[in-house]
Amino acid sequence: MNRFRLVRERGLFAPFDIVVYLLLAALIAALFFVFVVADTFGADDAEGVRVQVGGETVYTYTFGEGGERAQSWEERITERTEEGVLYVRIRADAGWNELAIDDAQKTVVMHDADCSLRKDCTQMRAIGQGGSVITCIPHALKVVPLEGEDYSTPSVG
């Protein structure tokens, strides 16, 4: 009975309690969003891409800012723009690859290469449209998101 009197006198919730409960609800909602919603719907937006040949970064492109060639690769990488798409051709010792970068859509795809008749690298999904890496094995060339590959989320297939 004393406790009931106490609650009646002091009220069910003190102001500080309400603040704490609201903070707790916000924390739970944030955790739910990060670990459930964002994961479910996927966040495939890349900030840009990095092109590596034999493990060496030769070119980087940041959406909204443009591309940058590594110093020793300046003469081996050319750029041209057609209908709003930037085509970047990289000539490695083993051959050449050409990327198509759509800054407006924030996507990067392997447009062409002389690696083989099949050009398997041109069949890979665009980074920014579900793809996470584009690889040209014969040329040891790899295109990865600018922020790097996420090793914590392995993928098969």
Next chain:
Amino acid sequence: MRGRGAALAAAACLAALCACAPGATLRAKQEFARFGTEVRWVYAEERTPDADAVWAQLTARSDAIEADISTERAQSSVSRFNAAAAGERVSIGADAYKMLTVAQAVYAETAGAYNPATGLLVDLWGFSPRHRADGYAPAADYDRADYTKELPDARYLAAFFDRRLLDFGAVELGKDEDGYYAVKPEDAFVEVENAQGEAVTYTMQLNLSGIGKGYCADEGGAILRAAGVEYGYYNLGASSMLLLADPSSKDGVWKVGISSPREFSSRADYASLRARDTVLSTSGDYEQYYELHGVRYCHIIDPSTGYPVGASPEEGGAHIVCVTVAGGGAAEGDARATAISCMGRKEALAYCRAHSGTFRAVFVWYDGAGKYTVYSNLEEWTLNERSLRVEEIA
């Protein structure tokens, strides 16, 4: 109430924070063009003090395995077997012997759906290592100038589909005081008249690309366990993956994405599964292929038709477009995934059901008319692509 409320809230916050296990720094070492793909070892930096030494062991072992089975190396066991005449006995290395032994077991288990004796058909359709390289030029009598724009000569298709060339079970394997050996069956040859009217003899050709990466994953696993490595994964071309434990999750379980075989949506993975300390093997028609007249010709040759899966005129395009196998050995898993890719839907369901105590699987079936269905008996998995219908392998 105020004191209890604050204490309750603090406890809940603490519990929520505890749910996020402390992160570990993951590093990767990788090499290109091993088995025609990228091989990567991901490890927890803080818990792998001798990473360089372990990586040196992994690369040395994978190099030795590739040297024994690669058809790009003239002195490999497989190359020498392929060059041998019908009836000839060929000495082979230990790795080739072990792989061929596993291959024969899976060949029998799958009633020939996995068949590494399709080497000539693989070459005919343009999926040998020499076709991957820049500077490909026709060399064999059956080569086309551009194999992505013209179908193979029907005479060679019929000849290389001859049962004598595909009877992998008839290959004799053994070991004696001289070492391991393989004997090419005496009748494993055909003759085809070339454009010049000359009779050319072709014998059974083996291709272990459907099991090699898996075998390498098994061997890599032995090295990692011997080195006391408990965390990370060893990934061979994303088609064979040895999973250890995830250092960043409380239960060590990884969440692994399974790549979408088609662009159903913008999602990269059509499904995810949770696993640790196991092997995953994936086979699919979307990594190496070309399209001609609206038909996809991929690198997986169906030994029951002689065509790439789904491409034979009788199939109407219906086929399994991708499969992931979890559990069992990696070499077996690699071969099983290849086998399931070559099966019809009913056959695949029966096979997965019959062996659910050994491995679990998820595969995507395409009916040839625009509809895809996912079949699974994986234990912990999630379908990410909500537009796909799911049925249980039960």
